[in-house]
Amino acid sequence: MEKRVSLDQKAGRRLQRVRAYLLAHKTLFAAGGTVVAGWRRYRGRRLGPYFRVAFFEDGRQRSLYLGASPELADQVRTLLDELQGPLRRKRVFQRLNRQARAALRRQKARLNEELAKWGLYLKGFEFRGWHTGPKAAGSRQQAAISGQRSARSRPVQSSCRHEVRPRSPTLTPHH
Secondary structure (H helix, E strand, C coil): CCCCCCHHHHHHHHHHHHHHHHHHCHHHHHHCCEEEEEEEEECCEEEEEEEEEEEEECCEEEEEEEECCHHHHHHHHHHHHHHHHHHHHHHHHHHHHHHHHHHHHHHHHHHHHHHHCCCCEEECCEEECCCCCHHHHHHHHHHHHHCCCCHHHCCEECCCCCCEECCCHHHCCCC
16 A cells, blocks of 8 residues: 655645755845745646745855645745844834934934024034124124124123123023
């Protein structure tokens, strides 16, 4: 009497072989590889789907035949998702990081435009260059034309060595 192997046992053994291969080449499949369904034609009839794992190795496309079992294909997809998860999360984080940095650059540029109206500029995350307000800047230009010097065009030194405060009460920072 001949011993017959059921399709489930065959697919189970094939899954074990494919799992062993995927885990033996973990770094290769962590970077790429996918389950692909394909169909064949035989005497005018369309047969399939037949599944395979497609991947690149040493610049060449390779594949592992899985067979016609959709359950086996799903199990291999799950295994590939587990292997590729860390790289996918890393790429998502890098993309979000690039987007956040670009948004910060845009916002800092807008802030710099607003600060320029006040005679200030942004250096890193610090405001610099506060010597006059917008009104005083206009009067300074008028004074330069007439050859006079405006009292508001010069900074007022406070007791703190690095802090410069304007004389105008409308331009004082709130504490």
